[in-house]
Amino acid sequence: MIAVILAGGKGTRLGLDDLPKPMVSVAGKPLLEHxxxxxxxxxxxxxxxxxxxxxxxxxxxxxxxSQWDMQVSYCREDIPLGTSGALKQLEPSLKERFLVLYGDVVMDFDIKRFQDFDRQAPSLGSLIVHPNDHPYDSDLVEREGDLITRFISKPHPEGLLYENLVNAAVYILSPKIFKYIKSDISSDFGKDIFPLVLDHGERLRAYNTPEYIKDLGTPDRLHKVEKDYSSGKVANWNRGNKRPAIFLDRDGVINREVDNLRRVEDFEILPGVSDAIRRINQSEYLAVVVTNQPGIAKGFLSIEKLKEVHKLLETSLGQEKAFLNQIYFCPHHPEKGFEGEVAELKISCDCRKPEIGMILKAKAEYNIDLSKSFFIGDTTTDIRTAKNAGLTSVLVETGYAGKDKRYDVTPDFVAPGLGHAVNWILSNNKNSK
Structure with missing residues (x-):
């Protein structure tokens, strides 16, 4: 596979008068060399x-x-034509699927996994997407499963609720993309070409990964990237390496407990939650929600309405510079007899807590080290789930505060709320039990 690196940036905000932006020094080497x-x-x-x-x-x-035992060639852009307009010049050279990187992005990701994902299903291209801590001023992606359905460019429509998924500017593309790019006309992948591709019925797939992929467009971001390199974070976040996670129940831990939540307007995030999740984001831990949502099987709440609830959650967290790496939910419920219930969901399953199907799915998708991971919940069901999965358990005294008494279990730690629970994990455990 050929890789194309878009390396025409100026780096004005970084104060680079005599260097192109991709040549800025990061951890002792030009970014492009990394x-x-x-x-x-x-x-x-x-x-x-x-x-x-x-x-x-x-x-x-x-x-x-040759110094790196690689073949490097160049295509010089005399007039700026945008991210996709510049690529049009390479049409004669790119006859097979190719990888696109932006030269001003710091990254360390498992390229083989991305290539494997791209081969799983036919598409015009695969795009890396991820949550970030400033979705309110980022170009967003909407999806159904792994198929992208919409691109939302900044500035966003007022009042928009969104899934925090940002275009990370790493693509594998088919050469068929060139028929949508006009010669000698400035165009951008995210704002122009990808929406056009969707309008023509083409398939673009979203590869969601928590790996380190960050733009260093400002001095503050450059400083943070330097710090992340020196701490080992950039390399450690590669999906080839195991990472610990903090698994979170939702109701009673993140939001106020409402029996069988049915309306988006009844969803209320508890005080201090955004700050706690932001501190998880700044650590080595992934922030992963695993929640039973039996109201779907009971007919109280549709999956579409649940998605709206989760968009409200992600939008609210994003406004506070916090994010969740993933939300897993179980829609099943084994007991029958509810008016309007969904028959096909009234089953016993391996994902409804205290079963650990959601945790095992997260482990497989994110290469999570369960032996160094934690579960924070408000019920004995959550504590039983943690023990079933081999996780360190933390009971919070919000929500049910363990008073459901469904299981005779003792948590490893009890905290007044999510903030205290996260403090205990980050202060005393250092990613290990």
């Missing part, structure tokens, strides 16, 4: 760099790539 080394690690040795501003600086440093 990208080349990542590609080489996964067996991608042929790279085309689309250069523009001060292109001679890039070409002079990397040459033909």
């Amino acid at each position: 990208q080349l080394l990542l590609l080489k690690r996964y067996g991608i040795n042929q790279v085309i760099m689309l250069t523009g501003y001060l292109s001679e600086k890039i070409e002079g440093y990397f040459g033909n790539g």
Whole structure:
């Protein structure tokens, strides 16, 4: 597979007067060199760099790539044509699916896993997406399953509720993409080409990953990236490495307990929750919700309405610079006899807590180390789930506060609320039991 790196940025906000943005030094190397080394690690040795501003600086440093045992060539952009407009020049050279990276993005991700995902189903392209801590000023993606249905460019419509999924600017594309890109006309993938592709009935797939992929467009972000490199966070977040998680029940832990929540307007996030989840995001832990939602099987709440509730949750957290890596829910309920119940969901299953199906799914999808992970819940069902999965359990005294008494279990720790629970985990455990 050939990799194309869009390397024409100026870096004005970084104060780079004599360097193109992709040549900014990060942990002692130009950012572009980090990208080349990542590609080489996964067996991608042929790279085309689309250069523009001060292109001679890039070409002079990397040459033909032989110093890295790679083949590097260049296509110089004399007039800026946007992210996709610039790529049009390479149409004669790209006859098979190719990888696109943006040269101003710091990244360390498992390229093989991304390639495997791309091969699973036919599409015009696969895009890496992820939640971030500033979705309110990011270009967002909507999806059904792994199929992208809509791109929402910033600024967003007023009052929009959204799933916090951001276009991470890493793509695998079919050469068929070129028929949607006009020559010598400035265009952008996210704002112009990808929406056009969807309008023509083409399939674009979303690959959601928690790996380290961050734009360093400002001095503050550059400083943070440097810190993350030195701490090992950039490399450690690669999906090839196991990561610990903090699993969270939803009702009574994140939001006020409402018996059989039926309306979006009854959903209320508890005080201090956004701050607690933000601190999880800043740690090595993934923040993963696993919640039983039997109201769906009982006919009290549709899956579409549940999605609206979760969009409200993610939008509210995003406004406070916090995010969830994933929300898993079980829609089943084994007991029959509810008016309007959904018959096919009235079953016993392996995902309804205290069964651990949702946790095992998260483990497989995110390569989670359960031995170093935690579960925070408000019921004895949650504590039983934690013990079934081999997780350290924390009971919070919000919601049911363990008074459901369904199981005779003792939590490993009791905290007044989510904030105290997260404090205990981060202060005393250092990612290990």
